[in-house]
Amino acid sequence: MELRQLKYFLKAKELLNFTEAANVLNISQSTLSQQIKQLEDELHVLLFNRIGKRITLTEAGEVFGEYAAQSINRANDGLLVLQDLKNLNKGKITIGVIYSMRILFARTLIEFARQYPNIKIQVVFGTTKDLLEKLNANEFDFILTFHENLKEPHLKCQALLKANMVLVTARKSALAQKKSISLDEVAQLPLALPFSGYSTIHFFVQSFSRKNLEPNICMEINDIPTLFEIVKTGHWHTILSDTSVNDPEVVGIPIDGKNMKRTIMIISLKEAYEKKAVKKFYELLASMHAKNL
Amino acid sequence: MELRQLKYFLKAKELLNFTEAANVLNISQSTLSQQIKQLEDELHVLLFNRIGKRITLTEAGEVFGEYAAQSINRANDGLLVLQDLKNLNKGKITIGVIYSMRILFARTLIEFARQYPNIKIQVVFGTTKDLLEKLNANEFDFILTFHENLKEPHLKCQALLKANMVLVTARKSALAQKKSISLDEVAQLPLALPFSGYSTIHFFVQSFSRKNLEPNICMEINDIPTLFEIVKTGHWHTILSDTSVNDPEVVGIPIDGKNMKRTIMIISLKEAYEKKAVKKFYELLASMHAKNL
DNA sequence: TAAAATCAATCGATAAAACCGATTTAGAGA
DNA sequence: TCTCTAAATCGGTTTTATCGATTGATTTTA
Structure with missing residues (x-):
């Protein structure tokens, strides 16, 4: 079992289509098929049912997917940590933002981009519900949204400001x-x-x-x-x-x-590594907010 | 980066000796050396300092080691989960026990081994301090020790009995x-x-x-x-x-x-997967204790 | 209903990577 | 100073990943 196979498996799990997953991963369909089969042989279990020319996820695939994702995330976080350790001052931030925060956020975004030109920033606007789903799927470093009484222990919530x-x-x-x-x-x-x-x-x-x-x-x-x-x-x-x-x-x-x-919160996953760039963004958010008082 | 390389790295990190680590891993010293070098190239950082013929761990190596271990542990847990899912009814339990628990534990051990002959059991007796260290290093599935007011949120503590x-x-x-x-x-x-x-x-x-x-x-x-x-x-x-x-x-x-x-506790790592065999052992411990009342 | 399109599995070949033994280099120990 | 030890390197072998072509079966379209 290798990280490469886990990556192949997770993309196939997401798309439920070997051909498409292979395309996204820039490998051939036969490679993906063989690697998935090899992983299944090693685990002694089917991760997908093959029904005609479609595939569906098995229960084993669902369960294993959680662990596979965590394993890959840990390894990726290790990489991120090393980048921060070396102060490479590059990388990528992905942020989910509710529509209400556009104005203050846009100003912070511009200032951050000026100060850290080597950091790529990806922003997705959406509803609280959508943003939380994507955060839980590890697609964001953090989201900005209203306080919602989340009571979910795996989330880290920091109050930003009251609107x-x-x-x-x-x-x-x-x-x-x-x-x-x-x-x-x-x-x-x-x-x-x-x-x-x-x-x-x-x-x-x-x-x-x-x-x-x-x-x-x-x-x-x-x-x-x-x-x-x-x-x-x-x-x-x-x-x-x-x-x-x-x-x-x-x-x-x-x-x-x-x-x-209403309180606007910064919400992130407790288990995910917090990049230095993300911390810098938090600092800038706080200072931009203080400037507006 | 692959799980294989993380495994090689972690063993080298543990032993601080490439030759010895290679022997333990059943690969040649040159393979280990090359794989470590390849990993360092990919991470753009040295994980080990080479001082003459000795190696020491760098700060980057120390930091990355945490993530590498977690990544491997998650993947291994995934494997364990699937084994449990298939009710393969095999595997291994590793248990740390304080000396005080020898008598009750020995009886439970014997009964468990009779009921589950395909499960390998490894038992280490020791002091609370030693056992906790090894538990934190993921070397045990759980330990049996006196309640110590641990206040460590990553540990799961279950009361077993009062002695x-x-x-x-x-x-x-x-x-x-x-x-x-x-x-x-x-x-x-x-x-x-x-x-x-x-x-x-x-x-x-x-x-x-x-x-x-x-x-x-x-x-x-x-x-x-x-x-x-x-x-x-x-x-x-x-x-x-x-x-x-x-x-x-x-x-x-x-x-x-x-x-x-004094209360005797079962202590395990919250983040680690709890094998079915481990759960069975807990049940047996509880029932053996009830029998002694 | 038949033809065309699509998708996963398989095959044989090729390219890439892991691995190895031998050797070199350099430091530690006697 | 000599011997031993351990990591790095080299060149070759073995193994594995990957690919394109093909097959078989299902789905979609005409």
């Missing part, structure tokens, strides 16, 4: 002059809110429920610029964290109440 | 008729106690201190049968857990006091 939830309305709107707004008033307004995949909406359903209010949700949309376009009409309003509001034609009005703040 | 600490004296001794004895009385006696490497002595120093008593420790000996020989003279006495007393010429007299019981 105020605000009513977003058109600058031309009569409401725009208000310095703050109550939840009761908000409940009377026609709202266009982010899609249910966003944790934000769940947060608000709870907030309204606590006060026996029912929000008037007319629309649910999976795109913040589109929400801004809708808000600019003056008819609908939305609710976002103040970190998201950057369109000059809209304003964010603070919503009354102690529970109208 | 009574008793004064061990010669059957011919005047004390032998007593049904119990107080700590004050014990403090007046010439004692031969197990060596400081045993956790037992530390336990007692604390017990005597709590009552402002000072024990009269004349000897410290690292062998329980020898302690029995000394106790049989009638002059000296010792203190052991009742699980250790099996010589017909000595008796164990219960020592008064609530704190004269």
Whole structure:
């Protein structure tokens, strides 16, 4: 059993197609087939069922896959550690970010890229749910998202900042002059809110429920610029964290109440090695945030 | 980088001698030398310093070794899991046991070997300190030892039983008729106690201190049968857990006091895969203990 | 329904890598 | 100073990984 075989196996497990997996791995289909077979012979177990020309994962394959992934991850982390040890100052960061963090994050991203030009950065925006799934699949170094009461011991959570939830309305709107707004008033307004995949909406359903209010949700949309376009009409309003509001034609009005703040967290896998570049990014995030106070 | 190279590296790291490591691994010295060099080239770092004809581990080697070991362990655990999944009913258990547990353990060992003749069992007796070191080095599946307030989150601790600490004296001794004895009385006696490497002595120093008593420790000996020989003279006495007393010429007299019981624990590594054979052994230990109540 | 396309397994050949024994080099020990 | 020991190197052999071609069976398309 070698790491190479584990890598082949895991890609085949992911794609459930030997031909495609071989292509992705830059080897021939016959090589992959033979290497998988050799691994199965060594383990005395079938990792895949061959049904016609399709393959499916066996239970043994599912179980073994966990260990195979961990083995490869440990070896890769060892490599990363050595790179850090040598201060090679190169490498790659992969980050998942919720849409609400775009503004502050973009500024941090730019500054980081300036300071560390040799570090490749990959950023994926998405919902909390999607980002957590990918984090658990070791596809990210960390994600930025709202605090969600995760209670998952394999995750490391660090609070970054608290964001105020605000009513977003058109600058031309009569409401725009208000310095703050109550939840009761908000409940009377026609709202266009982010899609249910966003944790934000769940947060608000709870907030309204606590006060026996029912929000008037007319629309649910999976795109913040589109929400801004809708808000600019003056008819609908939305609710976002103040970190998201950057369109000059809209304003964010603070919503009354102690529970109208949400904590943005940095979440990573406890078992994964924490690259120096990742630590540097954390430091920059914290200092960029402090600058905004 | 392949698992084979990690295995070669780790053995060289352990022995700090390429020739010896190669012999143990059943490969030639030149193969090992070349494979290590190839690994170093791939990692862009020296894992060993070559000083004349000797080698020493570099800091990079030390650091990388942790990850290499974890990677190999994960792969091996995967193999073990599959064996269990197939109920191959074979394999190996390695167990560390403190001396105090010899009697109960021996009976469990014999019964387990009878029930599972295809499982190879390796047992090492030793002190708590030694056993913990080896457990942390992944050399045991689990160890049996007294509860030590470990506070090490990577360890899994299960209570097995409570052992009574008793004064061990010669059957011919005047004390032998007593049904119990107080700590004050014990403090007046010439004692031969197990060596400081045993956790037992530390336990007692604390017990005597709590009552402002000072024990009269004349000897410290690292062998329980020898302690029995000394106790049989009638002059000296010792203190052991009742699980250790099996010589017909000595008796164990219960020592008064609530704190004269000690918990025997099963300790294992949380991250290591728990073999079915190990679970079976735990069950047998528990049932053998229940039988003795 | 037949033809075409697709995918995994197999085969034989080739290329690459692991391995080995012999030797060299250099340091340690007697 | 001589002998011994251990790692590095070299050239050759053996083993393994890989490949392209082909086969067989299933799926998709016309």
